[in-house]
Amino acid sequence: xxxxxxxxxxxxxxxxxxxxxxxxxxxxxxxxxxxxxxxxxxxxxxxxxxxxxxxxxxxxxxxxxxxxxxxxxxxxxxxxxxxxxxxxxxxxxxxxxxxxxx
Amino acid sequence: xxxxxxxxxxxxxxxxxxxxxxxxxxxxxxxxxxxxxxxxxxxxxxxxxxxxxxxxxxxxxxxxxxxxxxxxxxxxxxxxxxxxxxxxxxxxxxxxxxxxxxxxxxxxxxxxxxxxxxxxxxxxxxxxxxxxxxxxxxxxxxxxxxxxxxxxxxxxxxxxxx
Numbered sequence: 001x002x003x004x005x006x007x008x009x010x011x012x013x014x015x016x017x018x019x020x021x022x023x024x025x026x027x028x029x030x031x032x033x034x035x036x037x038x039x040x041x042x043x044x045x046x047x048x049x050x051x052x053x054x055x056x057x058x059x060x061x062x063x064x065x066x067x068x069x070x071x072x073x074x075x076x077x078x079x080x081x082x083x084x085x086x087x088x089x090x091x092x093x094x095x096x097x098x099x100x101x102x
Numbered sequence: 103x104x105x106x107x108x109x110x111x112x113x114x115x116x117x118x119x120x121x122x123x124x125x126x127x128x129x130x131x132x133x134x135x136x137x138x139x140x141x142x143x144x145x146x147x148x149x150x151x152x153x154x155x156x157x158x159x160x161x162x163x164x165x166x167x168x169x170x171x172x173x174x175x176x177x178x179x180x181x182x183x184x185x186x187x188x189x190x191x192x193x194x195x196x197x198x199x200x201x202x203x204x205x206x207x208x209x210x211x212x213x214x215x216x217x218x219x220x221x222x223x224x225x226x227x228x229x230x231x232x233x234x235x236x237x238x239x240x241x242x243x244x245x246x247x248x249x250x251x252x253x254x255x256x257x258x259x260x261x262x263x264x
Contacts, residue, residue, distance in 0.1 A: 002108050005216035007149075009207065010112045014119045014138075016203035021123035023195030024188050029128055029173055033135045036166070037119055040142050043154075050225070051149045052218050057233045058225035061151055065234075068154075068161055069245045073252035075166050079173040080256040086177040087262070095189060 007048040015041035026093045028082045032075055039071040108148060115141040126187060132170045139163050153227050 014037055021034030043064045050060025082092060089096055115138055122134035139162040146155035210216070234242055 001219055002105050003216055004218040005210055005213070006108070006112070007145075008210050008215060010115060012203060012206045012210065013116050016199045016206070017116075017119045017123055019202060020195055020199035023198060024192050025123065026187055026189045027128055029170065029177070030123065030131060030187070033131055033170070034123055036135065036162075037122070037138065040139065040162075043158075044142060044145065047146055047149050047151050047154060051151065054223060054225070056223060056225070056229070057237065058230045059233075059238075061154055061225060061230055062234055062238050064151075064154055065157060065230075066241060066245055068157060069249060072161055072166055073248055076169060076252050076256050077259070079169050080260040082173055083176055084259050092177045 004048060004052045008045060011041045011044040011048070014038075014044065026095060028085075028092050028094050028097070029079070031094060032078045032082070035078070036071060036075060039067060039074075043067055108145075111141055111145055111148065115145065129171075129174055132167065132174060135170070136163055136167045139167070150224050153230055 018034045018037035018041060021037065022031060025031055025034065046060045046064040046067070050058065050064075054060050085097055085099070086092055088099070091097075118134045118137040118141060122131045122138055125131050125134060139158060143155045143158040143163070146152070146158060
């Protein structure tokens, strides 16, 4: 079996790719894709630690399950917001999303 | 053999995650995100978390990706190659992400986890189901409430106003 550190390194890489996407991409849906990557990196960590150091009641897997549900809710609301703003502003770029800025 | 499976999978996940944020066409980005999520589901199978792998495929690859594709289709005018996909913060963003990755790598490589090997404990579906409705029943119910709130909120926000 491979050491735990290698799985954590993979998850760190996916997390940093997500951070890069959140910071640099203009497209609102690309932004949500990056957020999904960040949440999945957290999930990889939870599953890996549960497998290597976990207790018998499977808390890591249950927590990952909750994160998947929260991520689903977040992306539903995020995507419908993108569609609603697109109807109003005819744009999907975050630069144009300044409706709440005085 | 066992290690080879993991490293192939890790390479696949890392490459498709990178492609999903860097590729130009947003639709291709969504497809690469689906590939990433599928790879992560296989990683869950590899780590003896079969239930989570199935849930990952059902919820992410089946549900959320369909939503992403719908949202991309409903918001058009993005295939134009003259529109820049990257904002003015490209270099600061790249530097921040790289420095963050370097710091995290340093912490992990020097940390205690590089030599930890897997324990023999295998958590089966029965255990997860039992603790989900006994010990962790309150967060479980809160999740259903959150999903209901997201559903109602999405309908209210997405409704076309007359």
